[in-house]
Ligand code: HEC
């Protein structure tokens with residue numbers, strides 16, 4: 265029996281924007297309430313919200329403002345949203361991220377959704393909580409290059425943030441802690457469970473929801489290699505996430521390289537047995553978050569499928585046992601590769617990519 269719990273959060277969307285010539289600020293002059301819904305549904309895990317940072321409408325709004333506001337960077341040139349665009353599932357379409365003063369980062373900007381269920385953040389899993397994670401790009405010299413205490417001072421001088429902070433965290437001093445709590449509140453609301461694949465629940469007319477090719481792709485994806493499948497589910501299933509397993513936040517080496525230019529998880533743990541391991545990405549919305557892999561090496565899903573079909577480095581150190589145990593390439597047919605790509609496209613959640621509650625509040 266499925267029952268629906270609806271937690272309605274009202275998130276203020278700012279309608280009218282006026283610029284203030286004096287300090288180049290955009291003043292929030294009018295607000296309108298856009299309700300959005302955090303709802304559980306069949307197949308979706310229960311919420312895992314931070315107990316010591318209860319979501320409030322005002323807290324989420326403050327986090328959303330900080331996410332979209334370049335004020336957070338040293339020269340006010342770049343915001344989180346510069347590298348995390350909603351229409352691209354909060355990735356940026358670039359091979360690797362581009363930070364303050366045009367600096368090129370070493371890794372591909374990750375898409376952002378369903379973060380409340382994750383246990384490790386970044387491609388190398390080096391942050392354990394979102395609250396810890398959000399302060400890293402703010403301070404990184406090649407991303408936003410902002411000292412946290414300078415940021416608190418900068419925000420404290422802004423009338424807009426004075427009132428937004430008071431609304432969100434009454435009687436608290438403006439501090440890095442509350443910047444991270446507000447960002448955490450906004451980030452956990454980014455939930456995506458409304459793709460065509462989610463509409464298959466309790467339906468028998470599968471082909472009315474997804475194409476015959478996508479259905480064949482789903483079957484290949486979920487079938488073990490010994491039964492003629494492509495074995496993707498070993499790492500990317502963990503339904504309903506299609507990856508980045510909520511329980512362990514698995515870090516594995518999927519055989520991209522024989523020699524590593526980026527040790528990934530090994531950098532985070534200092535253990536050479538973790539070299540070459542990276543966070544298993546969720547494949548939800550994957551069709552809009554190209555390019556792929558931690559270094560953005562593949563431009564499209566066809567290239568990804570060519571890799572999994574015949575490009576795996578079987579002699580790669582620390583190669584995951586699920587791939588190693590086969591000891592051979594999958595050698596999929598073109599039709600099989602195309603079918604799996606069609607299946608991955610059924611993971612795109614249009615309502616997530618266009619949800620007004622996640623757009624800029626300015
Ligand atoms: C210059 C581009 C850039 C900016 C600015 C930026 N990010 Fe990121 N973001 C990235 C990249 C690149 C990664 C992956 C980095 C890595 O693995 O080392 C990432 C990873 C993340 C992750 C981890 C997601 C996961 O699934 O593990 C979160 C959350 C995140 N960013 C949120 C933010 C927030 C919040 C801000 C603003 C405070 C921000 N980012 C600013 C590029 C950027």
Ligand code: HEC
Nearest residue numbers: 494495496499516518542543544545556557558568572584
């Ligand atoms: C052994 C575990 C494992 C298996 C099996 C596996 N993957 Fe992956 N997959 C990963 C990891 C880890 C990454 C990220 C690797 C990196 O960036 O270094 C990844 C990345 C991807 C990406 C890129 C996602 C992004 O956001 O950049 C796609 C697409 C993908 N896999 C699809 C598949 C498909 C399709 C299959 C089956 C043919 C498959 N994977 C099998 C572990 C696995």
